[in-house]
Amino acid sequence: MGDISPIKTRPAGNPAPLRLEAAVLDWAGTVVDFGSFAPTQIFVEAFAEFGVAITLDEARGPMGLGKWDHIRTLCNDSAIATRFSLAHGHMPTDEDVTAIYNRFMPLQIAKVGTHSAMIPGALETIAALREAGMKIGSCSGYPRVVMDRVVALAAEAGYQPDCVVACDDVPRARPYPAQALRNVVDLGIGDVAACVKVDDTVPGIEEGHRAGMWTVALLMSGNTLGLPYEDYAALSDDARAHHREAISAGFAACRPHYEIDTIADLPVVVADINRRMASGERPQCV
Known part of the structure; x- marks a missing residue:
């Protein structure tokens, strides 16, 4: 490992930090x-409960966003939106995103320990x-x-x-x-x-x-x-x-x-x- 010796006090009058704190x-x-499996697999399962198949690779695409925003981004994808429309007769709305999110959450809580x-x-x-x-x-x-x-x-x-x-x-x-x-x-x-x-x-x-x-x-x-x-x-x-x-x-x-x-x-x-x-x-x- 590199030299990450303890932080030194910043000299008076020097506004710039000298080391990471x-x-x-x-x-x-x-x-x-x-591999970040806990969130991605649950997206696949949550969408499946609404009759919409998404792949693990598709689920991984917006990773890093908050989970509601993640689902909204997935629903904005033209291929996924088309699958949703075929299953439900309309393009996914914010209300649909919230419904998927509300199903996603208990699944996530129940299974997050599997990949901890x-x-x-x-x-x-x-x-x-x-x-x-x-x-x-x-x-x-x-x-x-x-x-x-x-x-x-x-x-x-x-x-x-x-x-x-x-x-x-x-x-x-x-x-x-x-x-x-x-x-x-x-x-x-x-x-x-x-x-x-x-x-x-x-x-x-x-x-x-x-x-x-x-x-x-x-x-x-x-x-x-x-x-x-x-x-x-x-x-x-x-x-x-x-x-x-x-x-x-x-x-x-x-x-x-x-x-x-x-x-x-x-x-x-x-x-x-x-x-x-x-x-x-x-x-x-x-």
Whole structure:
């Protein structure tokens, strides 16, 4: 791991932070649930209960948004909307989206524990960040009623972040910056530039940019690759390189500051960000 020694006090008169003070971590696909299966499979099941078949790949498309917005985005897809129209005689309305959402929620709560395992290396990485004096914030596309269940399961596994912000804790969830900024306020961070946002989705990286933070995209543990850890671990080096290139291309438009495979690689990135901050760089200017 890189050098992420404890935070030093900022010199008087220097307005710029010299080191990272907090990491704001996503949940599914970042810290828990390698491959991000808990949310995606439930979308498939919820739509099926309304007579509309969607694929796991289609369900993954808008990942990172709040769940109502996720369903609305799926219903805006022309192919899915056509299937819905054939089943119900009209194009999906906001009332239909709410009906699907209301069915999705109890399914999500009931089954989120099935995919709650910590991602390999997550606990070790978080311990290293804490040892360096960093606070651990978090946010998710999960609403509070699901988030509370996820947090309880993570605590049993040894993970307790300092802050948890669900998508319905703020007026507008990601890609808007409110969840990330709520972490800044609740953690008592003095400058958004002293935070790094870590996420496996485009909306999560956009959230970090809009909040003025450093951003780190996860390429292999999350929604886009969508493999269980055992299948990922079995990939050849060539296969990993192929997937890495394709997934990176999907993040190109939102310009993450860094891309890594999984959270296990984060300490090296934190060390490099600290080096850049010590030389005067800020995330908004690179």
